[in-house]
Amino acid sequence: MLNRYPLWKYLLILAVLVWGFIYALPNFYPADPAVQITGANSSSKITDAVTRQTIAALKNAGISVKREDKTEDSLLIRLKQSDQQQLAKSIIKNTLGDDYVVALNLAPTTPSWLTAIGASPMKLGLDLSGGVHFLLEVDTAKAVKTKMEIASAKIRTLLRKERLRYRTMADRQDGAYQLAFSDAETRDQAMAQIKKTFPDFIVEGVSNGGRFALSYRYSDAGIKEIQDYAVRQNLNTVRNRVNELGVSEPLVQRQGKTGIIVQLPGVQDTAEAKRILGKTANLEFRLQARPDASRTSSEAFDFRDPRRPPVMLERDIIITGDQVASAQSNFDTQTGQPQVNISLDGDGGAQMNRATRNNIGRAMGVLFVEQKPYTRTETRMENGQPVKVKVPGFIEEKHIISLATIQSALGNQFRITGLDSVAEASELALLLRAGSLAAPMYFAEERTIGPSLGAENIAMGITSTIIGLIMVVMFMTVVYRVSGILANIALACNLMLLTAVMSLVGATLTMPGIAGIVLTLGMAVDANVLIFSRIREEIKHGRPIQRAIHDGFDRAFVSIMDGNITTLLVGIILFAVGTGPVKGFAVTLSLGILTSMFTAIVITRAQMNLVYGGRNIKKLSI
Structure with missing residues (x-):
């Protein structure tokens, strides 16, 4: 029988729509403005005393706290007002000092039953939700x-x-x-x-x-070449570290001679990102100095374990962490302690082999080198008046994490033990894997974009989408009457499915992305216009109503496929070669084409079948 679907097709379409509704639902739960606190080192813990001290400082400043979420490594303080984020961050930073990393964040409010099935809201770009903007200065x-x-x-x-x-x-x-x-x-x-x-x-x-x-x-x-290389190496390392953190569609680019801009949009663990991005951790491999070595050729270093006495190491460095090709953290099978397995590049492996081959029986130390940022206060004269200013700086710390006797010549692969915790091993492996920094960096600037600008952009985007939707609905209803209403229902389903798919794949919505959604709404009904026009032609040629509906969908299908596939190819090319806003537009356009083809062809036809299928119709409202 013409224009009838079997029951399983209707159930399948219904299941897809229910799925779309569930996975689009998290977008109706807005995120809370928040401030996140973590330790400056991976081994640092957030104690109850730190929590009480932080909450008390905020209350004394008149800042309303909605809720605090505490774990062993992090403290997330949700605020009631978004315009108090910056003030809260400054107060907490002054209260806790340089031992803790304080960063702005957006805390999700999605119900647990939705997160349990993997449903989460769309990530919003920096121009919509706001986000964190860092300016890092490289110490060349x-x-x-x-x-x-x-x-x-x-x-x-x-x-x-x-x-x-x-x-x-x-x-x-x-x-x-x-x-x-x-x-x-x-x-x-x-x-x-x-x-x-x-x-x-x-x-x-x-x-x-x-x-x-x-x-x-x-x-x-x-010197100029070294300085330029340091900035380029740090830029590449920061990009790798951001990728390791799983940040969605970040912006990492160079600014000026020594600056690097990092923008992290959407809901991110910004405290962790801030701690990892600027961390200058490196390794140095040195031989233990001989007993008769002079002071000019050797140097004393402390162990990370304070119970062990200092050891004299040679000043000459065998290799550094710059020559590490890959690093993975795991556990020592014999002791169960955390360790990092390291693979060196070709030059590093050759240097390690040469140094250890000629020094079998001697001990080799592994130094963990860390540039810790700190802020000191200086008094400067401005307009004839003394003014206290905060100046960023670095304190270099070198501690021995491993000292072992060379039993045989080492090659490209070996392991490092003596780490304090699993978190420290994972962090060291991440930093070495992403590439070490050629020079230390400090955060010269940190700010958020939004939430006022983001709210205004979202309001404008929603308004434009609603206006476009209303105009399309009115046009389809006036021109195609009942069939137009069915197309409008399919259009609403298209918008819901597009939101669900973007949320599920983790796409980031930006202002150009909203433009892609508005364009998708127009293109979505374009397929229905082709179908309805074809049905009208079939009726004018004297076809029966049921045959006209059937042939209208079938014969318009090829034209719809041709038009949408060419547009989809353009979207794929834009995504492949574009960056930033262009990619955001390409993502929504491409996904919108796929969902609009499904809703225009499948859902509209299912509705037509339910309304007109199997009936003796003399006149079609189209």
């Missing part, structure tokens, strides 16, 4: 200093290999390193070797207390 001077230290170690190794005896002298104020020799001939030979091996260095002979000495430092071009 530290990058130059680190490179000089590594190069200096290589130079000393080179001179020892060439049997050119030297004595290390105090560094000059311009950052140059100095070496003294017993005679001018030896000094000149050393200068020739250094110039040959390090063409970027400026090597000069100097007179220092009657000694035959030389100084070496990077040229201005070399």
